Amino acid sequence: MSSATALKIEPAQAMGAMTGRRYIESLRDGREVWIDGEQVRDVTVHPAFKLMIGALARVYDLQNSQRYRDEMTFLEPESGVRTSVSWLLPHSAADLKRKRRNSELWNELTWGQLGRSPDILAPYIISALHLKDEFSKVKHRRCDFGENLENYYKYCIRNDLFLTHALGDPQVDRSEQPQNVRRGVQEDTQVSLHVVEETADGVIVTGGKQLSTAAVHSQECYVSLSATFANRNDPNCVLAFAIPTSSPGLTILAREPVSRWFGSWGHPLQMLDEQDCMLFFDRVLVPWDRLFMLYDPTPMVKMLGAAGGSVNFNFLGWANLCRAHFRMRLMTAVATMVAQAIGVIEYREVAAKLGEMVTYCEVWRHAMEGVEHEAGPSPTGQWSLGPGRGLHIWFAQTSGRMVELMREICGSGIIMQPSERDLANPKLRKYLDRYMRGKDVDVEYKSRLFRLAHDLAASSFGMRQDIYEYWHGGDPNRNRINLMRSYDQRAVMDQIRDLLKQPLPHGEVS
Numbered sequence: 229m230s231s232a233t234a235l236k237i238e239p240a241q242a243m244g245a246m247t248g249r250r251y252i253e254s255l256r257d258g259r260e261v262w263i264d265g266e267q268v269r270d271v272t273v274h275p276a277f278k279l280m281i282g283a284l285a286r287v288y289d290l291q292n293s294q295r296y297r298d299e300m301t302f303l304e305p306e307s308g309v310r311t312s313v314s315w316l317l318p319h320s321a322a323d324l325k326r327k328r329r330n331s332e333l334w335n336e337l338t339w340g341q342l343g344r345s346p347d348i349l350a351p352y353i354i355s356a357l358h359l360k361d362e363f364s365k366v367k368h369r370r371c372d373f374g375e376n377l378e379n380y381y382k383y384c385i386r387n388d389l390f391l392t393h394a395l396g397d398p399q400v401d402r403s404e405q406p407q408n409v410r411r412g413v414q415e416d417t418q419v420s421l422h423v424v425e426e427t428a429d430g431v432i433v434t435g436g437k438q439l440s441t442a443a444v445h446s447q448e449c450y451v452s453l454s455a456t457f458a459n460r461n462d463p464n465c466v467l468a469f470a471i472p473t474s475s476p477g478l479t480i481l482a483r484e485p486v487s488r489w490f491g492s493w494g495h496p497l498q499m500l501d502e503q504d505c506m507l508f509f510d511r512v513l514v515p516w517d518r519l520f521m522l523y524d525p526t527p528m529v530k531m532l533g534a535a536g537g538s539v540n541f542n543f544l545g546w547a548n549l550c551r552a553h554f555r556m557r558l559m560t561a562v563a564t565m566v567a568q569a570i571g572v573i574e575y576r577e578v579a580a581k582l583g584e585m586v587t588y589c590e591v592w593r594h595a596m597e598g599v600e601h602e603a604g605p606s607p608t609g610q611w612s613l614g615p616g617r618g619l620h621i622w623f624a625q626t627s628g629r630m631v632e633l634m635r636e637i638c639g640s641g642i643i644m645q646p647s648e649r650d651l652a653n654p655k656l657r658k659y660l661d662r663y664m665r666g667k668d669v670d671v672e673y674k675s676r677l678f679r680l681a682h683d684l685a686a687s688s689f690g691m692r693q694d695i696y697e698y699w700h701g702g703d704p705n706r707n708r709i710n711l712m713r714s715y716d717q718r719a720v721m722d723q724i725r726d727l728l729k730q731p732l733p734h735g736e737v738s
């Protein structure tokens with residue numbers, strides 16, 4: 229894929245909305261994936277990856293089914309191709325509603341557990357495309373970066389592609405990084421992804437990225453800079469691009485799978501392990517038509533609001549908001565069912581804890597209504613949700629609290645449940661029926677319900693999800709500081725200053 233026209237896709241070549249079969253086939257592309265010291269020949273059959281691939285293939289098939297087709301797909305006006313609503317560029321309030329419904333369905337169908345589903349990654353390209361003209365302002369004799377973005381967007385929407393994204397530098401020595409106070413101590417290029425050479429076909433890049441969720445399961449890899457890493461010493465480290473996940477020279481290292489065990493306890497959510505990966509680039513070619521930014525971070529800084537400015541356009545909105553909402557409702561419903569199943573729901577303390585969980589669900593729902601209410605057209609004519617800058621920070625802290633509440637409500641039952649083989653064993657079963665049943669529920673129901681709670685709040689899957697919720701939007705402290713710096717307090721501060729100028733009302737008690 230090195231020709232400059234490779235991404236220019238004619239409507240007749242478009243594949244349209246992804247299907248399960250096409251998705252699975254697309255992953256057999258020679259990508260270089262490693263896990264536990266071994267290279268994986270075919271990710272679609274490997275036990276660490278195949279369940280998640282199957283879960284995604286199922287959703288892709290459902291989006292084409294009679295039942296969901298009208299809600300999850302649409303006809304792209306320019307090409308007439310039917311494709312995913314995740315890639316729809318919103319131009320009206322009705323489009324935003326449509327995107328909301330699509331995101332709700334993606335999350336209902338994946339239990340709100342996929343932080344980096346295709347529906348969540350598509351908006352990254354849509355957000356960049358919104359600033360197409362800014363990307364075009366950075367000039368290079370080989371290409372127009374804004375045009376590249378537009379062509380890439382068309383390539384993605386017409387083939388309904390699944391992207392991963394990788395923004396951060398490897399966690400080697402944070403004290404020496406250029407974005408820190410002691411700027412420039414470390415050579416950016418020791419570990420950071422950087423340009424080593426320009427060729428007629430594109431740039432050659434080398435370096436690492438930490439990390440990239442769903443890299444194993446993706447078709448394309450979008451690489452860029454985060455708010456933390458946008459300001460660099462060395463312009464060679466300033467780049468944004470997208471390449472096929474199977475690009476030669478790109479090595480993907482997957483972490484230990486979560487929620488897997490050799491026994492038969494079963495993990496209801498284990499098919500949703502989306503994997504997190506290190507990316508190692510060793511002289512990887514990035515073709516000119518796949519580059520969106522090079523040497524000058526201005527458009528990305530603008531996009532991220534990294535300069536302390538406010539990001540008023542919220543194209544990432546629905547996918548994350550709907551996911552968080554579903555996850556909160558799931559946690560609350562499981563905790564409520566657990567409280568019922570062991571007869572503690574009437575206790576004041578337990579009911580109050582459940583009430584706290586419901587409060588979070590409701591506050592989030594109100595916030596969703598708020599960003600929808602504040603939606604409107606951007607200067608480029610696309611419709612954006614209203615700003616939701618504090619929301620991901622709030623969710624990062626609330627998510628951990630919900631996990632804590634779940635554990636407090638479950639008591640020891642969250643870890644002490646029989647396995648499927650225990651249940652099937654007649655010698656044990658008489659004890660299980662007697663000593664491990666719940667209030668008005670049999671042992672089988674109770675153990676499966678508690679295992680769901682375990683997967684959400686105690687298993688390695690649950691812990692990974694909790695870690696994800698805390699970190700995935702970037703360092704919450706950095707985000708709090710950026711929000712604080714851009715938060716307009718002038719009006720109330722002026723009012724306070726006026727008050728401070730007034731004489732104090734001494735001793736005048738009426």
Ligand SMILES: Cc1cc2nc3c(=O)[nH]c(=O)nc-3n(C[C@H](O)[C@H](O)[C@H](O)COP(=O)(O)OP(=O)(O)OC[C@H]3O[C@@H](n4cnc5c(N)ncnc54)[C@H](O)[C@@H]3O)c2cc1C
Pocket residue numbers: 344393394395396398399402407408438439440441442504692695696699700701702703705
């Ligand atoms: C499960 C999971 C999935 C993720 N998925 C993706 C993904 O798909 N794509 C992607 O690009 N990224 C992803 N991330 C990365 C995520 O954005 C980062 O974890 C986050 O930005 C924090 O960076 P870090 O992990 O390198 O931690 P570090 O930056 O190394 O932070 C470690 C500690 O040091 C502190 N610290 C670091 N630097 C400073 C400083 N300058 N000043 C003060 N304190 C500092 C931090 O607050 C923290 O306590 C994912 C992370 C997780 C955990």
